[in-house]
Amino acid sequence: MSTDPSKHSELPDSLWAATTPSGPSCPPLSGDRCAELCVIGGGFTGLSAAYHAAEAGADVVLVEAAEPGWGAAGRNGGQLIPGLKLNPDDLERRFGAERGRRLVDFAGSAPDLVFELVAKHQIDCGARRQGWVHAVHGRAALPQEEERVRQWQARGAALEMLDRDQIAAMLGTDEYIAGMLDPRGGWLQPLAYARGLARAAQSAGASLHGMSPAAQIERNADRWKIATPSGNVIAKQVLICTNAYTEQLCSRLARSLIPVTSYQVATEPLSDELRARILPKGHVSSDTRRLLRYFCMTPEGRLVMGGRGHIREREGREFYAHIVASMHQLYPETAGARIDYYWSGRVALTLDHLPKICELGPGMWSGGGYNGRGVAMATAMGRSLAECAGGASADSLPLPPTKPRPLPLHGLRGPAIGVAVAWKLLLDTWESRDGR
Numbered sequence: 001m002s003t004d005p006s007k008h009s010e011l012p013d014s015l016w017a018a019t020t021p022s023g024p025s026c027p028p029l030s031g032d033r034c035a036e037l038c039v040i041g042g043g044f045t046g047l048s049a050a051y052h053a054a055e056a057g058a059d060v061v062l063v064e065a066a067e068p069g070w071g072a073a074g075r076n077g078g079q080l081i082p083g084l085k086l087n088p089d090d091l092e093r094r095f096g097a098e099r100g101r102r103l104v105d106f107a108g109s110a111p112d113l114v115f116e117l118v119a120k121h122q123i124d125c126g127a128r129r130q131g132w133v134h135a136v137h138g139r140a141a142l143p144q145e146e147e148r149v150r151q152w153q154a155r156g157a158a159l160e161m162l163d164r165d166q167i168a169a170m171l172g173t174d175e176y177i178a179g180m181l182d183p184r185g186g187w188l189q190p191l192a193y194a195r196g197l198a199r200a201a202q203s204a205g206a207s208l209h210g211m212s213p214a215a216q217i218e219r220n221a222d223r224w225k226i227a228t229p230s231g232n233v234i235a236k237q238v239l240i241c242t243n244a245y246t247e248q249l250c251s252r253l254a255r256s257l258i259p260v261t262s263y264q265v266a267t268e269p270l271s272d273e274l275r276a277r278i279l280p281k282g283h284v285s286s287d288t289r290r291l292l293r294y295f296c297m298t299p300e301g302r303l304v305m306g307g308r309g310h311i312r313e314r315e316g317r318e319f320y321a322h323i324v325a326s327m328h329q330l331y332p333e334t335a336g337a338r339i340d341y342y343w344s345g346r347v348a349l350t351l352d353h354l355p356k357i358c359e360l361g362p363g364m365w366s367g368g369g370y371n372g373r374g375v376a377m378a379t380a381m382g383r384s385l386a387e388c389a390g391g392a393s394a395d396s397l398p399l400p401p402t403k404p405r406p407l408p409l410h411g412l413r414g415p416a417i418g419v420a421v422a423w424k425l426l427l428d429t430w431e432s433r434d435g436r
């Protein structure tokens with residue numbers, strides 16, 4: 001089971017792992033190494049932080065327990081989603097006009113940064129920008145969607161509402177009553193992007209070490225010592241970018257996030273006829289269900305469908321049955337299609353649906369908790385963390401840094417999530433019937 005990168009370093013049998021050329025060489029750390037900045041974790045947050053810090057001239061060492069892209073970064077649906085779950089007005093109310101506006105800009109423009117990096121470093125990851133479609137599953141979810149469009153339009157973003165016919169044509173299913181198109185969004189192949197970002201970080205001068213799990217972090221005089229099994233990094237600053245895979249390294253941080261598992265399946269390449277009907281223009285989509293479904297068509301015509309599942313990562317096909325059932329419900333014509341790949345990974349949720357930047361000690365920060373929107377957001381967060389490590393004031397961060405707040409009864413989250421999932425499923429099913 002791929003839950004602990006230091007014990008199970010192989011990638012899951014995902015479509016992405018099967019179709020991505022190998023990443024750059026990242027030999028394990030060997031002996032002691034001094035650096036200005038040590039980045040722990042080689043997902044999008046850590047790779048982007050290492051890249052931006054090295055570009056700005058810092059001496060950077062990144063240690064990764066397995067290989068860059070091993071975690072959620074190399075397993076996700078590749079959807080570049082602009083904005084946070086909360087609407088812009090809510091963010092400005094909550095953080096004040098100035099900081100709230102900066103946070104809105106940060107989240108809305110996160111996909112821009114990804115497309116810029118892909119173009120600048122010629123990362124071969126199939127990046128495309130046809131837009132992200134948020135599909136409305138029932139009448140109860142419609143006002144919130146209309147409000148979201150109105151608020152972003154008021155800030156100059158070209159979002160548009162889609163009526164029942166428009167969304168049916170765009171997605172190739174009549175399961176949804178309406179939708180929203182956000183043209184800022186798009187898709188990329190996530191593992192290829194992670195490996196490309198790793199290469200870009202190395203070209204900028206960062207040293208990347210795979211198979212180097214940080215086991216302990218200690219403060220010695222004015223430096224941090226990050227111990228791995230084959231050597232130590234002695235650094236002035238540390239960025240912990242382990243997100244949903246944080247585990248024992250920093251338990252107060254791990255207990256401040258809720259790791260849940262997201263499951264995906266990918267079909268065999270579909271016939272030209274089906275490809276012309278399902279997501280014909282290359283949009284990517286997720287829906288407004290509480291237990292959301294997300295789906296896209298890959299360049300080679302495989303339909304990839306994902307959603308929440310068992311709290312722990314499970315390999316048995318039975319744990320994916322509900323994802324396959326969702327696919328057949330949305331697209332009955334795929335019922336005969338073979339499923340070639342099944343895989344899962346961990347997403348870090350937060351109670352208030354906001355990402356978190358934590359200040360963990362002098363010169364030590366963490367960033368994570370993207371609530372399933374981390375492809376673009378983690379890349380942008382990595383840049384902000386690098387700027388902060390480079391001396392920008394903490395005030396310039398998109399979110400005010402906080403201390404990690406461990407969630408009460410974190411150890412009992414399994415049963416609690418089980419009850420919450422059953423309840424959400426009931427509401428989703430009920431609401432989906434309303435409006436047909």
Ligand SMILES: Cc1cc2nc3c(=O)[nH]c(=O)nc-3n(C[C@H](O)[C@H](O)[C@H](O)COP(=O)(O)OP(=O)(O)OC[C@H]3O[C@@H](n4cnc5c(N)ncnc54)[C@H](O)[C@@H]3O)c2cc1C
Nearest residue numbers: 041043044045065071072073076077079214345373374375
């Ligand atoms: C199945 C799935 C589908 C998703 N779909 C989407 C989507 O379509 N769009 C979207 O925006 N988001 C999606 N997400 C979420 C997105 O993938 C994450 O938000 C994002 O990848 C987070 O990146 P990260 O760098 O913070 O964490 P990760 O990519 O998880 O990286 C953390 C890294 O830390 C390493 N690590 C852990 N412990 C140590 C240690 N002690 N020492 C060194 N290294 C360590 C791990 O090996 C791992 O590589 C999805 C996630 C999953 C799992």
